[in-house]
Amino acid sequence: MIKLDSIVAVSKEILVAVGVRKQDAEYIAKTIRYANLLGLHTHGIGRVPLYVKNIRANTLVPDTNMPVVQEEGAMALIDAGNGFGQVAAGKAIDIGVRKAKEYVVSTVGVRNSNNIGTLGFFGRSAAEEGMICLVFANAAPAVAPPGGFCPIFGTNPLCVALPGSGHEPPIVFDMATTVAARGKIRLAAKNGVKIPLDWAVDAKGQPTDDPHEALKGTLLPIGGYKGFGLSLMVDVLAGMLTGAAFGGAVRQLSDTSAPSKSGNLFIFMDPSKFLGEEGYQKRLDQLLNNVRACCKEGDLYLPGDSYTKKLQDNVQAVTLPEVQITEINELAKSLGLAVRLQRETGD
Numbered sequence: 001m002i003k004l005d006s007i008v009a010v011s012k013e014i015l016v017a018v019g020v021r022k023q024d025a026e027y028i029a030k031t032i033r034y035a036n037l038l039g040l041h042t043h044g045i046g047r048v049p050l051y052v053k054n055i056r057a058n059t060l061v062p063d064t065n066m067p068v069v070q071e072e073g074a075m076a077l078i079d080a081g082n083g084f085g086q087v088a089a090g091k092a093i094d095i096g097v098r099k100a101k102e103y104v105v106s107t108v109g110v111r112n113s114n115n116i117g118t119l120g121f122f123g124r125s126a127a128e129e130g131m132i133c134l135v136f137a138n139a140a141p142a143v144a145p146p147g148g149f150c151p152i153f154g155t156n157p158l159c160v161a162l163p164g165s166g167h168e169p170p171i172v173f174d175m176a177t178t179v180a181a182r183g184k185i186r187l188a189a190k191n192g193v194k195i196p197l198d199w200a201v202d203a204k205g206q207p208t209d210d211p212h213e214a215l216k217g218t219l220l221p222i223g224g225y226k227g228f229g230l231s232l233m234v235d236v237l238a239g240m241l242t243g244a245a246f247g248g249a250v251r252q253l254s255d256t257s258a259p260s261k262s263g264n265l266f267i268f269m270d271p272s273k274f275l276g277e278e279g280y281q282k283r284l285d286q287l288l289n290n291v292r293a294c295c296k297e298g299d300l301y302l303p304g305d306s307y308t309k310k311l312q313d314n315v316q317a318v319t320l321p322e323v324q325i326t327e328i329n330e331l332a333k334s335l336g337l338a339v340r341l342q343r344e345t346g347d
Contacts, residue, residue, distance in 0.1 A: 042183030123161030
């Protein structure tokens with residue numbers, strides 16, 4: 001078991017060592033902690049070596065300023081300047097929440113960005129500010145059209161987050177439009193383990209349980225053509241509309257030959273303006289009580305409950321793949337840093 005505090009410390013120190021501003025490194029480390037706490041290790045500290053490779057290849061800018069290049073009323077557009085997606089997303093949350101408090105509904109786009117990690121972190125951040133938040137992110141080609149053989153759209157995740165009430169925590173629904181995220185397949189390849197046959201097909205279009213062959217082929221969308229349609233719409237909203245790369249032009253995080261230029265779109269709504277704060281909370285409680293009445297007590301997990309339970313249980317350490325632990329500690333050593341991932345006493 002690896003201490004979450006050490007995941008934050010090591011992530012921050014490595015990022016600062018390669019030129020990331022301290023404030024930005026601290027924020028990115030928080031998003032990494034969130035992912036690792038949820039067991040999403042492919043979206044957590046496991047990506048730090050990829051960030052370092054891209055910074056060294058000059059395809060990820062560690063300290064760009066990310067100006068707002070267009071702003072009118074309830075909308076804004078941020079140019080991330082090929083910087084960290086998490087930093088750009090954090091800026092989008094700040095702007096979007098402020099505008100939604102003024103205009104009821106607001107929209108913030110981000111272009112020329114990079115992978116933002118776990119969308120739920122940002123959706124939850126807005127929900128904790130009292131906002132309903134929708135997040136869309138496009139990604140590198142991984143899914144072919146139905147009947148096609150060439151991937152064009154990415155895992156293209158989306159998130160819908162709702163503020164909680166006095167009795168309920170925020171509801172945070174975060175999903176990829178593919179059966180599995182590409183990061184899970186990369187991790188399976190690193191660990192030398194097979195993947196389920198319904199995750200991907202190989203370069204010949206045949207189902208495969210070999211992660212290496214899956215990475216050469218295409219991922220499978222959820223629900224067949226319905227998942228493909230969702231992926232298409234996310235690409236429209238996050239990529240085409242914002243001026244980011246789209247239509248198969250986004251580059252993978254592991255591609256150090258050129259910037260990713262991915263995009264995001266954030267939509268914010270102030271539910272208190274529709275129902276009043278008390279009215280919203282009362283109706284949310286009623287909704288969730290009705291849902292729980294359909295199940296035996298304790299059998300239902302709502303979106304976001306996993307995170308809430310881990311907070312309630314005061315989880316302070318997580319199990320990381322040994323390959324990630326070794327890779328991160330060796331990276332820290334190569335940078336001349338004394339910090340290392342720390343195991344729980346007796347682990």
